[in-house]
Amino acid sequence: MTNSTQDSAVDRTSQLEEEGEVAADYLEELLDIADLDGDIDIDVRHGRAAVEILAEDEGSLKHLVGAGGEVLEALQDLTRLAVQVKTGERSRLMLDVAGFRAQRRTELAEVAERAVARVKESGTEVALEPLNAFERKVVHDVVAAAGLASDSRGVEPHRYVVVQPAAE
Known part of the structure; x- marks a missing residue:
């Protein structure tokens, strides 16, 4: 540096x-x-x-x-x-x-991991329930770490994450 x-x-x-x-x-x-x-x-x-x-x-x-x-x-x-x-x-x-956010982060990581497993098994995208910006960020991070893709769709306060198979 x-x-x-x-x-x-x-x-x-x-x-x-x-x-x-x-x-x-x-x-x-x-x-x-x-x-x-x-x-x-x-x-x-x-x-x-x-x-x-x-x-x-x-x-x-x-x-x-x-x-x-x-x-x-x-x-x-x-x-x-x-x-x-x-x-x-x-x-x-x-x-x-x-500790609310810390606990929520743990819960969301589990939700995201289940969605990742479903996408890997089925090969099709999975939409999650609406989440706030903090919650969406947690999910996007877990999905990216698993090597899959995700994006946010919808308009606040009904914005949600869609987990997708990895791009070829």
């Missing part, structure tokens, strides 16, 4: 750490307003700031996830906006609450 490349990587990491700090401040204020107890963990993963709200009683945070994670998605969007307002840069940070 050249010095300028190293400097660029260091600058990017410190920018992501700053995003995490701004997000943590925003979320701490939100937790105070909502009178919820929670700890905030900040990290940099996969080239993104990663922030997670944790609590000893994770059930106390269920309102921040919502059924199927829709409240979590909205909270992530609001947090990204708060970071953008403060830094002037568009944020791609990932927010998790009480």
Whole structure:
């Protein structure tokens, strides 16, 4: 790595750490307003700031996830906006609450692996249920790792992934 490349990587990491700090401040204020107890963990993963709200009683945070994670998605969007307002840069940070996304990632990987097996067995494409952008990305990654193809079809909020046989 050249010095300028190293400097660029260091600058990017410190920018992501700053995003995490701004997000943590925003979320701490939100937790105070909502009178919820929670700890905030900040990290940099996969080239993104990663922030997670944790609590000893994770059930106390269920309102921040919502059924199927829709409240979590909205909270992530609001947090990204708060970071953008403060830094002037568009944020791609990932927010998790009480391990919801981590658990969902595991579930989606299993769904994707079953779809891959069905496509390999039948040779025909398999369409999955509608998924949000985070969920589609997880599926696309699993499908690509298995050597098959996939694409997203439909229009939000009914966008879904189709797993296809590998291109010849």
